[in-house]
Amino acid sequence: MGANRIAVVVESRDPLRLGDFWARMVERRLTVDSTAGRCAMDIGRNTDVRFVPAVQSHSGANRQHIDLASDSPEHQVALIERALDLGALDADVGQGNVPWRVMADPEGNEFCVLEPRREYRQSGSLAAVVTHAEDPLTVGRFWSALVGAPLIRKHPEYTSVRYGGTADPALEFVRHPNPPEGRGRLHLQLLARDGFVPRTVVPDALRPCPVCGEPSAALTDPEHTHLCVSVGCSPAENR
Template sequence: MALRPVQVNVKAVDVSAVGRFWAEALGWHVSSGVSGVTRLVAPTGFVWPDPDVVCVDVVPVPEPKPAAKNRVHLDLATTSTAHQTELVARLQALGATPVDVGQGDVPWTVLADPEGNEFCVLEPREIYRDTGPIAAVVVDCADPRAMARFWDAATDWTPHEVSDDHASLRSAQGVGPYLEFLRTPEAKAGEDRVHLDLLPRPGDDKEAEVARLRALGATDLDLGQGDVPWTCLSDPEGHDFCVLALS
């Protein structure tokens, strides 16, 4: 029994605009998701659920993003210095804006999407040569080692690097993006604007998986979601995530 990360959930006031932005940014396409309300951004030819792809699901909310930096963001991969320069320019033409999150003089570029969700365009790195456009889903946390233990047990992804300051996991098949945890001093402030959605494997029982997560240290989360087929939880450091139902 184990869950697989299948999408990054991004909250937006204008789901159409944010969905179009991320589709253009990643070179993917956008389609209607749940009941035609959300916008699922995925590669062309994608059939849900693909075991090798982590999609972006843009969901509507009434409130704009607060000023605080998101605790979860995407890192985008590039293949060369020229590609990084071209991608940054193209993203800014699509509506991204440069942001200062205290990064200082670094080789990557920090941007925000049209509703202020931060992301990074990385300089070319060998480790991300085969991830696709999303190099990593990055999570700010206080204890990367503890987060790696929880998410290793919660999912079918495996650890690649674990230290006091940084931990990373990736699918056992060695495909798609990494899930990375970075030590940061900031505590959680309000509901997470970006979070992961997990899906049981075919034949696994969703409620049994949710119970297993609670035993690992996850707690139930009430976001006013009401009667929905997915379950909202928080990991031991309070990062929101959802367990989806197999359709």
């Protein structure tokens, strides 16, 4: 039995334009559905990123963000320059003097361009999808069970769920004393294999995800972060 796939869903005012920004950042091909005004790109074997029309306006910080990996200090600089050329801005989230660069994409979604790190050598261009959590261990365990991939780092300040041997981003949970509330502009969608999702994490009464709609069903993780699940869909059917 393999693990479940994950989609990072980004709500956007202009999904095709925002998708283009990200596709250029990570040098992936965008699959565009112009009728629905949405687009997507594959990242690694088990992950894709989807840009969908926003169903409500959001202000403030997101609870989740993307970390980009770099291979060398020169590569990190090149990624930062590329981001600035494509319309990103530097962002101040109170990070202080850190070796990674905190930026915001053209719609204000925070992301980081990381300095080279050993633990992301096996990652592709996306090092991690990071969720701020009050209790990284509890939330990390929840996601590990949901995805069907091991919790490989268990530190009180951060935990990490990682697919084995693939160039997928890690799912990381980093302690934050007051994570931003609400859905934010990013959420994770679990693309569950048929029969996988345990009843303990999916209540009987599911409502459609307000962003993804059918056939996705909305629920929350133990800290009330929105996520959605689509059950029994192959990746191709789920597009």
